[in-house]
Amino acid sequence: MSDLLQSAKTAVDLAKKSGAQDAWAAVSRDRSVSLIYRDGKVEKVEESTSRGLGINLYVDGRYSSHSTTDLRPDRLAGFIKEAVALTRVLQPDPYRVIPDPALFKDRPTVDLERVDPAVAKLTREQREAWCAEMDAKAHTDPRVISAESNLFSGESQGAAASSNGFDGEWSGSYLGYACTATVREGEDKRPEGSAMAVGRFIQGLPEPGSVAALALRRAVERLGSTKGPTVRTTMVVDPEAAVSLLSRALAPLSAASIQQGRSYLAGKQGQKVFGDKLTITDDPLLPRGLSSRHFDGEGISARRMPLIEAGVVRNYYVDTYYGKKLGMAPTSGSASNRVLGLGNKPLAALIADVSEGIYVTSWLGGNSDATTGDFSLGLRGHQIKGGKIGAPIGEMNVTGNLAALFAKLAVVGDDPYPYSSLRAPTLVFEDVQFSGT
């Protein structure tokens, strides 16, 4: 048994000794290194190893959750004892019980390839060399004022144990690099462009220099940006920008939102809410997936789950607590990897099919109302004229309703964004309201 699992079991025992009927504890340890390089030299190096413990307590029908980074045995015992005492003064909640052990069964064993041993062996020299490569690439244009390159990596281990028979362990590694280039425009303006790549394995990531080249290209493409017109037109969303748009649309699938009446998707299971082109599956078992897992935070064994099929809402993210309140069987309370049903053309080909429209490269601020689905987002991008990417535009908003917007999803690309657990491709929407001049 690992020392982490032993610590989790010890915490559960302490809770039971203090009077809890049930407890769930998780312990984790992370090592992370970050190197920031700017304009020819190292600017900041951060390196640390961190650990912590979280514990959920079930005491006389009451519930609380706690976390601490002070793991000295005497402090931890006092902390848990106090936490149990605190729980006793709350009110009994009939819906709150420790997850049913039946949910722990049939845990998958497929190798998720979460750990690349090479990440832990990266040397400072290698990290600096990669940053220097990005920095050099980002400075290949005379208009660049400053460029910041960041290399970040880490390894983590964790373990969880419960008083009703759960135990499980996990580990993971990651390596990422990011670059931001800032260029001068006129007297005061300094538009910037960014790009990043991240993965669990070093192998498969693009060359650091190509990430910097993309950041530089994006910065240069911002030069001469103006405010576009107020117009209703076609919107093409870049895969990277589609990640957060889809994430907003899907957040109200949680049972907590639905039970609290704060979801525009409440009561829509089995109904067609979105366009035919939208099919999304939650897939926790993707090898090397950024959010792949064998079980979720409640110990529920992982399985693939259709979320949306050809526009029809199939499943919600149901945890044990809100599931019980709603009378719904638990699925999982949290998202893993989300994979879309793909079309057959990449971004460039899809733009070529649009005679007039706006290509959104990134969002700036904005928000949405999960209860009604109303949204309004700031954006940057380009005009599309005659199937070609035109002048850069910015300082504009797009406004509407998420259900109505995705009902008008016309085309899905074949080019999923690989550096997010939500692998969004290019999305094309018709008849979208933009605000500009």
Next chain:
Amino acid sequence: MPQTLSRRSFAALSTLGLGLPGLLAGCRGTTKAGSTTMIPGEHAPLADHLGWFSVDKPTIARVMSELTSRGADAADLYFQYSRDNSITMEDGIISRASSSVDQGVGLRVVVGDQTGYAFTEDLSLEAMLAAARTAAGIAHGGAARGPVEFKQRQRPSYYALSQPWSDIQTVQKLPHIERLNALARKADPSIHKVTVSWADGEELVLIADMHGNIQTDIRPMTRLWCMLTAKKGDVTQSNSANLAGRHGFDWYTEERLQFLADEAVKRTMVLFDARRPPAGEMPVVLAAGASGILLHEAIGHGMEADFNRKNTSIYASMIGKKVAPDFVTIVDDATQDGERGALNVDDEGNAVEKTVLVDHGVMASYLHDSISAKHYKVKATGSGRRESFRHSPMPRMRSTYMENGPHTREEIIASVKKGIIAETFTNGQVQIGAGDFTFYIKNGWLIEDGKITAPIKDINIIGNGPEALRNVTMVANDCKLDFGGWTCGKDGQSVPVSQGLPTTLVSKMTVGGENV
């Protein structure tokens, strides 16, 4: 509030320390190796702080010497202990609570504008020395001279509590939570769901630098949220309001609970009648209070000196230039009593102040931490902040607001032919270099022919910082800070801030909306 500055008590550190043993109430009687047991009144406050972290001055000096062994222009140790509690009432029962404890030390070495940083949650000498060696790896020179002795300066106090949060039992908080729930529930028959969320916490910090300065602080924080869902027929609406600040338990009076319930109910019920304004450019009236989000995004971030030192801010060459009309004065102020953005000392141990960013329309000063102050050869403005011991400090805002102007709210609204009033907000963002900023309006009003005609909701506003400042055409005399809590994110670090504004007219910004 900016226009009603209350008297400050510049207390000596000894009086501030009284709350400390209370902070440790849960751990009384725990004696640690090389340390002391906390007994009220028995030790001087610095000793209490040192004792809590199981360190003494020679230990700090030893770690500092390791930290600066390869050279340093600046170096500091940031010890932090924080304890947070929260309680939630949902569906009519107080159904969950949580607590968290976080403790550790962050170690920083600065050589020129290069920074080495490491932290450890393990406060043993061996662990701290190992972290010091890691951070020192940035430097390549000979050892810097360490401090001969550590000295504390006196500092002001903007949030001393009569009773520390750790002295307040959970059972004492429950009646307030139930009362707020009841007030909200009975306010309107359409109220379908009420969630009340209570949070309180305290943070103990000890900052020691290589020049021998040592500084301590105890920082309380609390927030009470009221979230509502209302149903009318088959239409559902939800919204929320919160009260936040560096206040104690006694801050929660019946009047405050009633105010919060009313505010949450008002913001939710008005959504049933609210619509989207037309899309496009129009005049925007920023209501007094939370609209300070405009300053935070349009100018505040761009005035953080690190962006300017790196030459990546749109304001990098604007100091001394006229950027707004004469009646516009914008400040960032650590000295507002009980505000989330209040600080007694910044996270580098520097003295805090009220910094004037724009003085009567002229760009006056950036917000500086030690690194940028050295770069610009000016005094630090006490703006060096960090999320926790896990992060190195950088220039950040505290309480950002605009001073009163010459107009009235009535004059401003009457002057607008077709535009909107922005009243409550959920979030904002800025692109430092291009200057484009946004903020999201949750509640607002349509103005037609100088009159408020209809409620509006859920629209994003986008503008350009310097352009928006130039387009500030009227400022009223009713400045107030927002009562709700704001958290600012930058480079992955979150810090509590405050913001405020008098009623202000910006003659033109791009409003998200829908044209039918």
